[in-house]
Amino acid sequence: xxxxxxxxxxxxxxxxxxxxxxxxxxxxxxxxxxxxxxxxxxxxxxxxxxxxxxxxxxxxxxxxxxxxxxxxxxxxxxxxxxxxxxxxxxxxxxxxxxxxxxxxxxxxxxxxxxxxxxxxxxxxxxxxxxxxxxxxxxxxxxxxxxxxxxxxxxxxxxxxxxxxxxxxxxxxxxxxxxxxxxxxxxxxxxxxxxxxxxxxxxxxxxxxxxxxx
Numbered sequence: 001x002x003x004x005x006x007x008x009x010x011x012x013x014x015x016x017x018x019x020x021x022x023x024x025x026x027x028x029x030x031x032x033x034x035x036x037x038x039x040x041x042x043x044x045x046x047x048x049x050x051x052x053x054x055x056x057x058x059x060x061x062x063x064x065x066x067x068x069x070x071x072x073x074x075x076x077x078x079x080x081x082x083x084x085x086x087x088x089x090x091x092x093x094x095x096x097x098x099x100x101x102x103x104x105x106x107x108x109x110x111x112x113x114x115x116x117x118x119x120x121x122x123x124x125x126x127x128x129x130x131x132x133x134x135x136x137x138x139x140x141x142x143x144x145x146x147x148x149x150x151x152x153x154x155x156x157x158x159x160x161x162x163x164x165x166x167x168x169x170x171x172x173x174x175x176x177x178x179x180x181x182x183x184x185x186x187x188x189x190x191x192x193x194x195x196x197x198x199x200x201x202x203x204x205x206x207x208x209x210x211x212x213x
Contacts, residue, residue: 003032005075005087012070023185030063030186037062037091044099054102056167061098062091064178067185150204161187161194162201 008025015022041055065072073090080086151159164186168179180191187194 002082002084003028005029005083009066009070009073012067020188023188026063026067026185027188029066033088033091034059034063036088037095040092041095041099044096045103054106058095058098058102060168060178060182061102062094064182065094065098066091067181150201150208154201157187158197161189161197165194165198 008029011018011025012022012029038055038059041058042051045051045054073087075083075086080089151162154162161183164183165175168175183194184191
């Protein structure tokens with residue numbers, strides 16, 4: 001079933017009047033086009049390491065643009081047979097410029113980056129000795145992934161919140177404002193509520209690790 005894109009964009013444009021309905025419409029657009037756009041972005045990023053991370057960041061920036069500028073797009077029947085194909089082309093165009101902007105802003109980092117594992121023509125930087133491999137082989141199966149166990153016991157919405165949070169989490173850095181706004185829109189809740197959920201999960205992880213040691 002095709003989405004009535006123009007209707008939902010109009011609802012989003014009236015977010016100051018009815019924020020709840022705007023968030024619902026935004027979530028529908030996000031879920032409907034998320035996988036399509038993510039695949040488009042992934043195909044156009046040549047860097048092997050951090051490719052998925054870069055793609056998610058660019059994806060968020062595209063939808064952040066849609067949230068802030070819902071009426072920038074108009075369906076032109078002369079250019080596209082269906083509104084769906086027209087909106088996909090629009091999203092892909094935004095993604096193209098967001099990708100160029102993102103890669104330009106991270107140019108120094110990317111130029112200095114050296115891929116050790118992702119490049120099939122390179123060997124591992126450090127080889128394991130036989131006795132080290134035996135230790136890993138024996139010990140790793142004994143370890144449980146604490147996060148997976150904890151996530152399995154959460155209700156679906158909280159599980160999704162935690163999963164999305166950790167996708168965008170950067171060690172030692174504050175969550176980016178655009179990711180905060182996107183999560184608030186996706187899950188129809190406040191950042192304070194999201195932080196409380198994350199805080200409880202982190203506490204459970206710490207307690208689980210202590211028990212396993």
